[in-house]
Amino acid sequence: MSDLNYIKKEFEEKFVKINSKNDLQNLKSEYFGKNGIVSSEFKKMGSLDENHRKDFAKKLNLLKDDLTNLIENKFKLIEKEEINQKLVDEKIDITLPIRSQASGKIHPVSQVIDEISSIFSEIGFTVAEGPDVESEYNNFTALNTPENHPARDMHDTFYLDANKKTLLRTHTSPVQIRTMLNGKPPFKIIVPGRTYRCDSDQTHAPMFHQLEGLHIDKNITMAHLKGCLNYFIKEFFEVKNIKMRFRPSHFPFTEPSAEVDIGYKLEDNKIVIGEGNKWLEILGCGMVHPNVLRNAKVNSKQFQGYAFGMGIDRLAMLKYGINDLRAFFETDYRWLNHYGFDPLDVPTNYRGLSR
Numbered sequence: 001m002s003d004l005n006y007i008k009k010e011f012e013e014k015f016v017k018i019n020s021k022n023d024l025q026n027l028k029s030e031y032f033g034k035n036g037i038v039s040s041e042f043k044k045m046g047s048l049d050e051n052h053r054k055d056f057a058k059k060l061n062l063l064k065d066d067l068t069n070l071i072e073n074k075f076k077l078i079e080k081e082e083i084n085q086k087l088v089d090e091k092i093d094i095t096l097p098i099r100s101q102a103s104g105k106i107h108p109v110s111q112v113i114d115e116i117s118s119i120f121s122e123i124g125f126t127v128a129e130g131p132d133v134e135s136e137y138n139n140f141t142a143l144n145t146p147e148n149h150p151a152r153d154m155h156d157t158f159y160l161d162a163n164k165k166t167l168l169r170t171h172t173s174p175v176q177i178r179t180m181l182n183g184k185p186p187f188k189i190i191v192p193g194r195t196y197r198c199d200s201d202q203t204h205a206p207m208f209h210q211l212e213g214l215h216i217d218k219n220i221t222m223a224h225l226k227g228c229l230n231y232f233i234k235e236f237f238e239v240k241n242i243k244m245r246f247r248p249s250h251f252p253f254t255e256p257s258a259e260v261d262i263g264y265k266l267e268d269n270k271i272v273i274g275e276g277n278k279w280l281e282i283l284g285c286g287m288v289h290p291n292v293l294r295n296a297k298v299n300s301k302q303f304q305g306y307a308f309g310m311g312i313d314r315l316a317m318l319k320y321g322i323n324d325l326r327a328f329f330e331t332d333y334r335w336l337n338h339y340g341f342d343p344l345d346v347p348t349n350y351r352g353l354s355r
């Protein structure tokens, strides 16, 4: 008969040296695998006479339980140690202070886009986007702009091919079409983005930024448009009262159309928004033309709404007292350092938009 005590002793000698899951697995196979040391003892049982067999089986089962317990406990132990080690290795010290001279500023245009998005999200608008390179169809035709409309003129539009089928979008309005074609009404979106026109002087740049707004639902009227713009202007300029007027205007994609002016006065050569008897034009708007809804596959008998478009750069200039538009795009680090914003100070309606 094999000496089970000897087997146990030998196992224990090997066992104490083990400290990896792999070695433990190998030891397990050595004893309990198909031809393992303990497994072979079980096989021998058949050749024993009855008296011995009972006694031997009892001892062998005890040995088996002992060794498997040892292996299993050790396995758990190693696993725990591994996890602890991982936690130590992957620890991140979140108490580290930020670098005090962190450089880099948020551009006023980015800041204003964040502010605008925050203001409109408060009243249920979501942000939509579209590409800078547009089709002539989305930029003009679908927006009810007739073939001979002056805006299509080469002098205003950057066409990208000889057939005038692709262009750099001249406004953010084509995103109205994209949004409506891709979804089902109601729609309530704002669209901040880059726009392009052949134009350049102190107040015009060939690339500039616009903000489009579109709200389509059942029973939307001009009163909703007025309420929405009034709320926005007050929040944006952080004033309690705002003088505002709607002047009749014309856009092919809205009917009726209006331009909106806000009141201001000059104090020590500085613009004070909201009061006074001077007027500043800040946006174009109107009720979306039924032809536009039809082109965008929206049932114009059931749904209607308003749209507006404004220049973001101009809003930024007015709010932050910047007087040359071209400086926005000159990437002059000194300018950005002066007019830029702290990257960690994200604008929200609750904490204040600008500080």
Ligand code: PHE
Pocket (backbone or CB within 6 Å): 170, 171, 172, 173, 212, 251, 254, 284, 285, 286, 307, 308, 309, 310
């Ligand atoms: N797209 C117009 C522009 O660029 C602005 C506008 C948008 C007017 C939506 C009415 C409705 O001037």
